Amino acid sequence: MAPRVLISDKLSPTAVQIFKDRGVEVDYQPDLGKDKDKLFAIIGNYDGLAIRSATKVTEKIISAAKNLKVIGRAGIGVDNVDVPAATAKGVIVMNTPFGNSITTAEHAIAMMFALARQIPEANASTHAGKWEKNRFMGVELTSKTLGVIGCGNIGSIVAERAIGLRMHVVAYDPFLSAERAVDLGVEKVELDELFRRADFITLHTPLTDKTRNIIDISAILKMKKGVRIINCARGGLIVEADLKAALDSGHVAGAALDVFEVEPATEHPLFGHPNVVCTPHLGASTTEAQENVALQVAEQMADYLIKGAVQNALNMPSITADEAPRLTPFVKLAEQLGSFAGQLTEEGIKGIRIEYEGDVAGMNTRALTAAALTGVLRPLLQTVNMVSAPIMAKERGIQVSELRRESAENYDSLIRLVVITDRERAVAGTVFADGRPRIVEIKGIKMEAEFAPSMIYVTNEDKPGFIGRFAGLLGDAGINIATFALGRHAPGEDAICLVEVDGEIPAELLAEVQAIPAVRQARALTF
Numbered sequence: 001m002a003p004r005v006l007i008s009d010k011l012s013p014t015a016v017q018i019f020k021d022r023g024v025e026v027d028y029q030p031d032l033g034k035d036k037d038k039l040f041a042i043i044g045n046y047d048g049l050a051i052r053s054a055t056k057v058t059e060k061i062i063s064a065a066k067n068l069k070v071i072g073r074a075g076i077g078v079d080n081v082d083v084p085a086a087t088a089k090g091v092i093v094m095n096t097p098f099g100n101s102i103t104t105a106e107h108a109i110a111m112m113f114a115l116a117r118q119i120p121e122a123n124a125s126t127h128a129g130k131w132e133k134n135r136f137m138g139v140e141l142t143s144k145t146l147g148v149i150g151c152g153n154i155g156s157i158v159a160e161r162a163i164g165l166r167m168h169v170v171a172y173d174p175f176l177s178a179e180r181a182v183d184l185g186v187e188k189v190e191l192d193e194l195f196r197r198a199d200f201i202t203l204h205t206p207l208t209d210k211t212r213n214i215i216d217i218s219a220i221l222k223m224k225k226g227v228r229i230i231n232c233a234r235g236g237l238i239v240e241a242d243l244k245a246a247l248d249s250g251h252v253a254g255a256a257l258d259v260f261e262v263e264p265a266t267e268h269p270l271f272g273h274p275n276v277v278c279t280p281h282l283g284a285s286t287t288e289a290q291e292n293v294a295l296q297v298a299e300q301m302a303d304y305l306i307k308g309a310v311q312n313a314l315n316m317p318s319i320t321a322d323e324a325p326r327l328t329p330f331v332k333l334a335e336q337l338g339s340f341a342g343q344l345t346e347e348g349i350k351g352i353r354i355e356y357e358g359d360v361a362g363m364n365t366r367a368l369t370a371a372a373l374t375g376v377l378r379p380l381l382q383t384v385n386m387v388s389a390p391i392m393a394k395e396r397g398i399q400v401s402e403l404r405r406e407s408a409e410n411y412d413s414l415i416r417l418v419v420i421t422d423r424e425r426a427v428a429g430t431v432f433a434d435g436r437p438r439i440v441e442i443k444g445i446k447m448e449a450e451f452a453p454s455m456i457y458v459t460n461e462d463k464p465g466f467i468g469r470f471a472g473l474l475g476d477a478g479i480n481i482a483t484f485a486l487g488r489h490a491p492g493e494d495a496i497c498l499v500e501v502d503g504e505i506p507a508e509l510l511a512e513v514q515a516i517p518a519v520r521q522a523r524a525l526t527f
């Protein structure tokens, strides 16, 4: 069945077309995002949800999203999505990190000019036939200092444009390297210094617990009297009541706000203030940016739903569309090896080491490790997947490590999964030329078996007579053997057998196998 996507915010028709072209069923309801009850009622029908900022994807919505696999944000900020809740539920959250950044940077520059020359007020006055030439006196931007808070994609475009306007740019961003600052031509400073020196301040950080309320009254009091503030990032970065007080007192000469603490903002204490310029979250609203983000989000979501490719996900390693076909059998192998180990491990797992040997060591091992963890954890957590497995393992205190070797002894590629409890148990496998995963080693014993829906795994002492009795019990129980794989360390030592059977394995049969004197353990496994 074709995957189904709901678009719940206004997106360019390009997105609808791309979904259709790629074989994804699409339901375009551009106003639905505003109706959280309706969204809650219908979200269970969809595999994908494409949004902008109006749709709030809360934990409650995610809990009702029974089939959801991917949330695609046609834009940058994902503060309207409960990403931890999505991750816990195994839902990928992806955004389009560059599609609207130039447009948003241009809006910030436009807002800076609007403030400097009071363009909106002058425009309204002129339209009203007042010709108040003497009322409006602006300030020049040239030679002024612009403080950029958050110098990532958008902040650095704003900085470049401002330098072009002959402004001096100081930037505060803990993740901005000294080299990047030099390349951009900005001066990297601490936040207090930025507050002290800037004539204009523009915000370009995401809204996080660290950045929320970054501009409050104590910050404002560190700023120059007459500072002008521009916010085209997120409303929660500024304490709006503090900003109003500072505008009223004249400490802040002007503010330009594209974003608000509560949106849509239809009434607000700053509305009507003569020194405040407002736009209704228009930062990303140009034809070009909306084409970019719609096209990109639809391609990314369709690639994931149809081909398993992952791009620009915030909670899952990337898998490109090119590598997906080659990686897929190894993802399956890693998950099945994990599942094998997970089904056999009853003690608390302290750690998992995944060893990649040969060609597979050069592949996307982050994705493979996520798949292996999924397999290990599935017996405990039915809904775990590659998105949620790494965080679930971390929450359970399981230390995960990867080891890569360029060459493998007997195969082009080998994955060995080692589960560490009070001891270490290893299982290894490969993918043959037919694209099908095989187990090739269990506890250091070489053997070869395919993973099958119903299997019996037996460890025993290598003694004559065991196989005959074991096969006899299966025959007596009417269980047909499909394949039979054996391995042992050395004559008379530890031996294992992995048998694929048709149909389910009754518990009584397992108990009978377990009672054969040479048998150490007999377990039913499913893949």
Ligand SMILES: NC(=O)C1=CN([C@@H]2O[C@H](COP(=O)(O)OP(=O)(O)OC[C@H]3O[C@@H](n4cnc5c(N)ncnc54)[C@H](O)[C@@H]3O)[C@@H](O)[C@H]2O)C=CC1
Pocket (backbone or CB within 6 Å): 075, 076, 077, 078, 097, 100, 101, 104, 149, 150, 151, 152, 153, 154, 155, 172, 173, 174, 175, 176, 204, 205, 206, 207, 210, 211, 232, 233, 234, 258, 259, 281, 282, 283, 284, 285
């Ligand atoms: N008004 C609008 O329509 C739009 C608003 N935005 C907003 O702009 C934000 C920034 O977008 P990008 O530049 O693309 O993101 P980005 O991730 O490229 O850059 C954000 C920068 O903020 C920095 N940062 C993080 N925490 C910080 C802190 N505590 N103090 C100072 N800097 C900090 C990061 O190091 C990073 O360099 C988005 O998160 C989104 O909320 C984005 C697009 C449109």
Ligand SMILES: O=C(O)C(=O)COP(=O)(O)O
Pocket (backbone or CB within 6 Å): 052, 053, 054, 074, 075, 076, 077, 078, 100, 281, 282, 283, 284, 285
């Ligand atoms: O991309 C972002 O972060 C934005 O804020 C743009 O929001 P929008 O898609 O215009 O609702």
